[in-house]
Amino acid sequence: MSALGETTVARGGPLRSLNALAKLAGPVPVMIALVLTRGVPLPLAFAVFAALVLLVGARLGLRWILVILLGVPAFAAVLGVSFGIWVDPATLPADAAGSELVLAQLGEWRFTGAMYLVGLATALRIAAIILLAFVSGLTTTGAELVRALVQQLRVPYRLGYTALAAMRFVPRFGHELEVIRAARRVRGVDRGRGPIAWLRGTVGLAVPLLASAIRHAERVALAMDARAFGAHDSRTERTISRWRRRDTVFVLGFWLVSALLWWAVETAVA
Numbered sequence: 001m002s003a004l005g006e007t008t009v010a011r012g013g014p015l016r017s018l019n020a021l022a023k024l025a026g027p028v029p030v031m032i033a034l035v036l037t038r039g040v041p042l043p044l045a046f047a048v049f050a051a052l053v054l055l056v057g058a059r060l061g062l063r064w065i066l067v068i069l070l071g072v073p074a075f076a077a078v079l080g081v082s083f084g085i086w087v088d089p090a091t092l093p094a095d096a097a098g099s100e101l102v103l104a105q106l107g108e109w110r111f112t113g114a115m116y117l118v119g120l121a122t123a124l125r126i127a128a129i130i131l132l133a134f135v136s137g138l139t140t141t142g143a144e145l146v147r148a149l150v151q152q153l154r155v156p157y158r159l160g161y162t163a164l165a166a167m168r169f170v171p172r173f174g175h176e177l178e179v180i181r182a183a184r185r186v187r188g189v190d191r192g193r194g195p196i197a198w199l200r201g202t203v204g205l206a207v208p209l210l211a212s213a214i215r216h217a218e219r220v221a222l223a224m225d226a227r228a229f230g231a232h233d234s235r236t237e238r239t240i241s242r243w244r245r246r247d248t249v250f251v252l253g254f255w256l257v258s259a260l261l262w263w264a265v266e267t268a269v270a
Contacts, residue, residue, distance in 0.1 A: 022247035026254030050131035084119025
């Protein structure tokens with residue numbers, strides 16, 4: 001799950017012990033800078049860098065390792081084709097790399113290597129940003145992130161913990177939906193076949209799901225009110241989120257390696 005979820009797919013590793021804000025402060029500036037880049041080499045280099053950070057710094061399960069090593073590259077390759085199809089060949093320089101390579105042709109329309117490279121550059125930027133987001137998302141729980149925001153950045157605890165309570169509704173909705181579906185099957189309610197029947201059955205689940213959500217929200221509100229949540233300007237934290245020396249080292253090291261990698265790629269391409 002993401003950093004906003006309660007659980008995490010990583011059970012250990014150096015990244016897991018870092019402060020939640022450190023794992024955001026390191027990658028986020030790089031993610032913003034990548035949005036402004038053009039070309040293939042830079043996003044490709046940072047996608048590989050982010051993947052190495054995850055594989056070395058987080059003890060990921062086999063499923064997530066396969067996603068990083070196989071899923072993300074396949075996603076970028078296919079997405080590159082999707083973006084490249086919409087590239088206007090007239091906007092490309094005549095001497096653009098791959099302009100003479102025809103990958104596909106339909107009548108007079110040609111899909112060239114230059115068009116694919118333009119689409120691949122965009123797809124690689126998205127892939128690199130996703131992998132950089134995974135540095136925090138796969139090693140941080142929602143509770144850890146909220147605690148860090150409240151204790152380090154002084155976000156009002158009323159806002160932080162209320163948002164956390166709201167986010168915990170999402171997995172509960174999934175459980176409630178399965179319970180409602182099981183109850184309908186036990187009662188012999190047939191959803192029928194075909195897209196119309198599927199849509200009608202899905203809409204029919206909305207009312208009981210909404211009623212369950214309202215009941216759960218009422219219980220949460222009563223529990224928060226019984227604990228005098230929001231009655232005081234500050235609250236006693238059960239778990240303290242600390243910013244340690246290792247967090248500073250990680251952020252500065254991440255920025256330094258990113259700057260050196262950026263310079264090396266730009267120098268090699270120039």
